[in-house]
Amino acid sequence: xxxxxxxxxxxxxxxxxxxxxxxxxxxxxxxxxxxxxxxxxxxxxxxxxxxxxxxxxxxxxxxxxxxxxxxxxxxxxxxxxxxxxxxxxxxxxxxxxxxxxxxxxxxxxxxxxxxxxxxxxxxxxxxxxxxxxxxxxxxxxxxxxxxxxxxxxxxxxxxxxxxxxxxxxxxxxxxxxxxxxxxxxxxxxxxxxxxxxxxxxxxxxxxxxxxxxxxxxxxxxxxxxxxxxxxxxxxxxxxxxxxxxxxxxxxxxxxxxxxxxxxxxxxxxxxxxxxxxxxxxxxxxxxxxxxxxxxxxxxxxxxxxxxxxxxxxxxxxxxxxxxxxxxxxxxxxxxxxxxxxxxxxxxxxxxxxxxxxxxxxxxxxxxxxxxxxxxxxxxxxxxxxxxxxxxxxxxx
Amino acid sequence: xxxxxxxxxxxxxxxxxxxxxxxxxxxxxxxxxxxxxxxxxxxxxxxxxxxxxxxxxxxxxxxxxxxxxxxxx
Numbered sequence: 072x073x074x075x076x077x078x079x080x081x082x083x084x085x086x087x088x089x090x091x092x093x094x095x096x097x098x099x100x101x102x103x104x105x106x107x108x109x110x111x112x113x114x115x116x117x118x119x120x121x122x123x124x125x126x127x128x129x130x131x132x133x134x135x136x137x138x139x140x141x142x143x144x145x146x147x148x149x150x151x152x153x154x155x156x157x158x159x160x161x162x163x164x165x166x167x168x169x170x171x172x173x174x175x176x177x178x179x180x181x182x183x184x185x186x187x188x189x190x191x192x193x194x195x196x197x198x199x200x201x202x203x204x205x206x207x208x209x210x211x212x213x214x215x216x217x218x219x220x221x222x223x224x225x226x227x228x229x230x231x232x233x234x235x236x237x238x239x240x241x242x243x244x245x246x247x248x249x250x251x252x253x254x255x256x257x258x259x260x261x262x263x264x265x266x267x268x269x270x271x272x273x274x275x276x277x278x279x280x281x282x283x284x285x286x287x288x289x290x291x292x293x294x295x296x297x298x299x300x301x302x303x304x305x306x307x308x309x310x311x312x313x314x315x316x317x318x319x320x321x322x323x324x325x326x327x328x329x330x331x332x333x334x335x336x337x338x339x340x341x342x343x344x345x346x347x348x349x350x351x352x353x354x355x356x357x358x359x360x361x362x363x364x365x366x367x368x369x370x371x372x373x374x375x376x377x378x379x380x381x382x383x384x385x386x387x388x389x390x391x392x393x394x395x396x397x398x399x400x401x402x403x404x405x406x407x408x409x410x411x412x413x414x415x416x417x418x419x420x421x422x423x424x425x426x427x428x429x430x431x432x433x434x435x436x437x438x439x440x441x442x443x444x445x446x447x448x449x450x451x452x453x454x455x456x457x458x459x460x461x462x463x464x465x466x467x
Numbered sequence: 468x469x470x471x472x473x474x475x476x477x478x479x480x481x482x483x484x485x486x487x488x489x490x491x492x493x494x495x496x497x498x499x500x501x502x503x504x505x506x507x508x509x510x511x512x513x514x515x516x517x518x519x520x521x522x523x524x525x526x527x528x529x530x531x532x533x534x535x536x537x538x539x540x
Contacts (some may be wrong), residue, residue, distance in 0.1 A: 274537025
């Protein structure tokens with residue numbers, strides 16, 4: 072992290088003074104760099120790998136960097152190119168139980184996810200178009216994402232937006248050890264267990280995202296968001312177990328399609344001279360019978376024009392999906408079954424606070440334009456508990 | 468039934484607010500242009516949205532994942 076910080080300071084110090092005039096074509100140049108890092112830790116007792124029981128201890132260290140380049144073309148349209156890459160390393164105690172005896176040696180994983188997004192804004196027409204690509208790779212899961220969209224401003228300080236997104240994924244079929252075919256494992260040169268190539272199954276997700284934002288008055292603005300999401304293919308995970316009432320087990324079995332409909336509402340309100348209220352509500356329903364409500368409120372308290380404290384609280388409640396049941400409750404005659412507690416009925420609270428520092432000339436008069444750190448504590452009524460701390464450094 | 472009431476109330480509230488929009492000139496937008504008034508998520512929230520989508524059954528309508536792209540719901 073320190074090395075990256077010094078690298079970006081050097082990169083910005085080499086840049087010539089930017090031509091800030093918007094009336095001349097300009098090639099793409101580096102405008103902003105964001106580093107976001109998070110550390111996440113969780114504990115619980117309902118591991119899906121063990122059929123709804125057992126440790127859910129997880130740690131995750133996520134690091135991401137995004138470079139934003141901007142320029143103006145001959146028709147004075149602003150072009151922006153955002154190139155990003157993220158690297159996550161996680162440990163998960165439950166991974167050891169992919170083996171029936173709890174002896175699986177792999178209890179950690181690495182995910183790498185680069186992305187590229189381009190946007191062209193036409194100020195005269197009040198519109199923009201965008202396109203992007205994304206890839207995510209980890210040992211048991213690969214994903215390719217594509218998106219395209221556009222926005223259009225109204226005459227009365229409003230804006231419509233539409234984005235179409237497709238994810239084309241491959242799930243590696245890593246089964247619990249008791250379901251592997253005999254002879255699936257061989258012995259390597261050093262005596263280690265080796266598995267032949269796993270098979271894979273496909274998963275596709277198609278999303279149409281609609282948005283409408285509106286300035287209501289000089290202190291208040293809001294937006295409405297609606298997604299239509301269709302998923303097809305293998306929608307479970309092959310190493311999630313389910314235990315039936317007779318104590319025998321199987322691999323979770325879920326339908327091969329799922330339609331999701333979330334609708335969200337955001338409000339930002341400038342209260343007085345020093346406080347900003349950011350509210351959010353979402354209603355969600357899907358074809359698996361799951362319904363949820365999410366409500367959150369964040370208060371940004373401007374201690375000074377450049378330093379703010381941002382306490383927040385989020386409440387979430389969901390009903391169980393039709394196919395969920397706890398450990399040893401499912402019947403063998405059930406058509407579909409899962410004991411993944413992400414699909415159980417529960418409510419949760421997430422609260423914490425952040426600190427944001429953004430002086431106009433940069434922190435200590437450097438290219439470090441903004442620093443934000445944020446901590447949150449999360450609890451579910453399923454006894455899952457987690458903590459996350461995140462840091463964002465913005466260079467200009 | 469409760470969820471239908473909440474949903475209908477939210478849509479009604481937003482529909483009632485829209486006609487009440489006051490015209491706002493560019494020079495009146497100093498508070499609206501504050502970066503913390505943005506209607507999008509903070510960048511520092513990115514990984515929080517990810518873990519919420521992993522641990523909960525719902526996702527979307529928040530600028531984050533709607534499904535796919537990872538070994539999650």
